[in-house]
Amino acid sequence: MMKFSKNGIEKLRNLIETSQKITLITHYNPDGDALGASAAVFYYLKEKGKDVVSIIPNTFPKNIGFVVESIDYIIAEKEFKKAKNRILDSDCLIVLDMNANHRSGDNLEKVLNEANITKVLLDHHVSPENYDIVFSYPQASATCEVVYNVLKRLDNKKIFSYDVSLPLYAGILTDTGSFSYSCDHSEVYDVVSNLLKAGLKASKIHQKLFDTYSYHRLSLLGYAIGKKFRFFPEQRAAFIYLTKRELKRFHYEIGDLEGVVNYCLKLEKVDFCALLSEREDKVRMSFRSKDPSVDVNVFARKYWNGGGHVMAAGGKSYEEMDVVVEKLTKQIKEKNFLQQ
Numbered sequence: 001m002m003k004f005s006k007n008g009i010e011k012l013r014n015l016i017e018t019s020q021k022i023t024l025i026t027h028y029n030p031d032g033d034a035l036g037a038s039a040a041v042f043y044y045l046k047e048k049g050k051d052v053v054s055i056i057p058n059t060f061p062k063n064i065g066f067v068v069e070s071i072d073y074i075i076a077e078k079e080f081k082k083a084k085n086r087i088l089d090s091d092c093l094i095v096l097d098m099n100a101n102h103r104s105g106d107n108l109e110k111v112l113n114e115a116n117i118t119k120v121l122l123d124h125h126v127s128p129e130n131y132d133i134v135f136s137y138p139q140a141s142a143t144c145e146v147v148y149n150v151l152k153r154l155d156n157k158k159i160f161s162y163d164v165s166l167p168l169y170a171g172i173l174t175d176t177g178s179f180s181y182s183c184d185h186s187e188v189y190d191v192v193s194n195l196l197k198a199g200l201k202a203s204k205i206h207q208k209l210f211d212t213y214s215y216h217r218l219s220l221l222g223y224a225i226g227k228k229f230r231f232f233p234e235q236r237a238a239f240i241y242l243t244k245r246e247l248k249r250f251h252y253e254i255g256d257l258e259g260v261v262n263y264c265l266k267l268e269k270v271d272f273c274a275l276l277s278e279r280e281d282k283v284r285m286s287f288r289s290k291d292p293s294v295d296v297n298v299f300a301r302k303y304w305n306g307g308g309h310v311m312a313a314g315g316k317s318y319e320e321m322d323v324v325v326e327k328l329t330k331q332i333k334e335k336n337f338l339q340q
């Protein structure tokens with residue numbers, strides 16, 4: 001299903017051979033796939049004796065932290081100068097799980113734009129920007145699936161070390177909602193089968209990733225569904241909205257809203273849904289769809305300064321929460337999410 005050009009693989013192999021200092025970068029608000037891809041490529045290159053550092057734009061949810069706990073990384077939001085110098089000082093850059101430089105945040109975007117080094121893209125988002133070597137597969141379940149396929153071709157082998165395999169598995173698991181979406185192609189199961197052969201314990205990894213709620217997080221979920229849920233049966237749509245004050249009341253920590261948007265899709269009579277959460281200076285929006293005919297990537301791009309995938313996308317607004325709620329309600333009533 002995914003075609004990997006021999007020429008591209010050859011170019012990447014040469015680049016890795018001739019580079020010593022290699023830097024990895026991923027998107028702002030990194031998720032399991034972003035961190036998984038970063039950790040897997042880190043270990044792969046480390047095993048080849050390279051000087052590798054992973055740049056992570058900002059902090060990440062606690063539950064996926066174990067994936068990167070033993071790699072060398074710089075959190076750019078905490079140590080921006082260090083991150084910048086590292087990038088500018090590298091022989092090449094590998095860009096993971098993002099399709100454009102601005103996805104790593106405003107400050108890093110400038111550094112990436114000015115860094116005059118070879119840039120490699122490994123990703124699964126639509127419409128990638130121009131990079132020197134590109135492996136972009138929107139039909140892949142996760143960037144980690146793309147990474148596996150590239151490494152497999154680079155080294156002509158199917159089974160990698162435990163260190164490389166574990167983060168790839170974690171990335172695919174999180175980006176498919178534990179194999180519930182973006183996983184209709186049989187190839188992805190060949191990939192995870194080969195990953196498990198490295199000795200991973202799939203059930204333990206699942207527990208570590210998903211059964212780690214704090215009491216407050218579960219209470220917030222109950223409140224969100226019980227009190228802040230809007231359902232539009234006629235339009236087959238729903239959304240949840242949470243203000244800053246509410247998040248504070250439930251001792252919000254990064255990652256606590258992970259997956260909350262998907263609860264709306266559990267309704268049989270919902271094809272489109274959204275989660276609105278108020279942050280310091282904006283309202284963050286996540287969109288989900290149950291059917292490819294409802295393209296939330298297009299919807300997020302057109303109306304909410306965002307984008308992503310056909311069935312999962314993000315957006316943002318700098319207006320007040322009640323204004324955003326009103327606008328989205330109007331869009332739902334007019335079925336704008338269908339009018340592409």
Ligand SMILES: [Mn+2]
Binds near residue numbers: 033034097124142143
């Ligand atoms: Mn991803």
